[in-house]
Amino acid sequence: MKNLLLIIFSLITICMSAQTKSKTEQNKAVTEEQSNDGVKKSRKLFLASSFKDVAKLFADFTGEELKDKSVTFIPTASIPESVKFFVSSGRKALEKLGLTVDELELTQATGEEIRNKLEKNDYIYITGGNTFFLLQELKKTGADKIIIEQIEKGKTYIGESAGSIIMSPNIEYVKDMDDCRKAPELSDLSALHVVDFYPLPHHTNFPFKKAVEKIIAGYGEQLTLYPISNAQAIIVNGAEVRVVGK
Numbered sequence: 600m601k602n603l604l605l606i607i608f609s610l611i612t613i614c615m616s617a618q619t620k621s622k623t624e625q626n627k628a629v630t631e632e633q634s635n636d637g638v639k640k641s642r643k644l645f646l647a648s649s650f651k652d653v654a655k656l657f658a659d660f661t662g663e664e665l666k667d668k669s670v671t672f673i674p675t676a677s678i679p680e681s682v683k684f685f686v687s688s689g690r691k692a693l694e695k696l697g698l699t700v701d702e703l704e705l706t707q708a709t710g711e712e713i714r715n716k717l718e719k720n721d722y723i724y725i726t727g728g729n730t731f732f733l734l735q736e737l738k739k740t741g742a743d744k745i746i747i748e749q750i751e752k753g754k755t756y757i758g759e760s761a762g763s764i765i766m767s768p769n770i771e772y773v774k775d776m777d778d779c780r781k782a783p784e785l786s787d788l789s790a791l792h793v794v795d796f797y798p799l800p801h802h803t804n805f806p807f808k809k810a811v812e813k814i815i816a817g818y819g820e821q822l823t824l825y826p827i828s829n830a831q832a833i834i835v836n837g838a839e840v841r842v843v844g845k
Contacts, residue, residue, distance in 0.1 A: 641750070642793065642794075642837060643750075643753065643756070643836055643837075644755070644758070644766060644794070644834070644835035645660055645756070645758070645833075645834060646798050646832060646833040647759050647832040648760055648763070648827055648829045648832075649688075649759065649760070649829035650689045650724075650759045651685075651689060651691070652829050653829075653843075653844055654692040654695065654696060656832055657696070657832070660832075660834055660843075664697075665698050667699070668698055668722065669700075669720040670700055670701065670721065670722040670723070671701055671717055671722070671724065672689075672701060672703065672724050673703050673704070673705060673725045674704060674726045675706060675736050675737075676728025676730065676733035676760075677728035677729075678728065678729075678732060679728070679732050685726060686726050686728075689724070689726050698722070701716055703717070705736045705739075705742055706736055708740070710740065713741070713742050713745065717745045718745070721755075722754065722757060723749060723756050724757040724758075724762070725759065725761070725762030725765070727759045727761045727800075728760070729777050729781045729782070730761040730764045730765060730770050730773055730776075730777045731777055731778070731779040731788075732782045733761050733765060734765055734788070737791075738787075743791055756793075758798075760801065764790070764798055764800065765790045765791055766790070766794050767790050767794060767796065767797045767798060768789065768795065769788050769790055769792075771788045772799075772817075772818045773799075776801075795823065796822075796823040796824070797822045797824050799811060799814060799815070799827065800827055802826035802827055802831075804828055811826060827842060830844045830845050831843065831845070832844055
């Protein structure tokens with residue numbers, strides 16, 4: 600009888616220990632989920648194909664006076680490109696809204712300059728260009744981590760084309776749009792992963808129409824693609840994601 604009582608007591612102890620461990624794990628999971636929800640609630644992103652075509656939508660999205668506010672303007676993705684008109688177009692569109700443009704070219708800046716400019720200005724803007732080269736330089740300089748930090752703190756991020764794509768989990772899907780050979784030092788295609796979907800700019804627009812169609816055909820069933828034309832933008836406000844424009 601004594602041995603039987605000892606066995607029963609041991610079994611009860613094991614069960615209680617397992618229940619305690621299970622509750623601890625559940626509480627940890629809930630805490631992690633709440634933490635992720637906190638990050639989502641703070642996100643404010645404006646992801647475009649061609650910013651100059653949707654600048655007014657951005658002004659509506661912010662809902663605040665833009666005059667005298669400043670934006671960190673990163674044109675680095677355009678460096679390997681032969682066509683760069685979109686850089687000056689984006690800059691002019693920002694200035695027309697009343698914003699002070701503070702340029703940050705990642706390949707020429709020190710780590711201190713990068714952090715200072717990303718932290719002090721009101722907005723962060725990354726232009727179009729080669730997505731692979733952009734991601735390479737973001738990772739080399741550590742700017743990727745600082746940008747994520749700033750977004751988590753509630754700073755509004757503006758992306759144009761490549762600048763929109765790098766918010767996704769991984770940029771492998773745009774190999775038919777951009778030449779990955781222009782980023783020879785990039786071995787890992789995992790991106791900033793601020794969003795769980797995959798922005799796909801220039802949908803129906805020349806000269807990317809066929810490339811976008813090929814990406815949709817190849818990845819449409821595997822990834823959550825968000826195709827947008829030059830006249831559209833993806834707005835991320837906390838957990839809310841929607842496409843605006845026509």
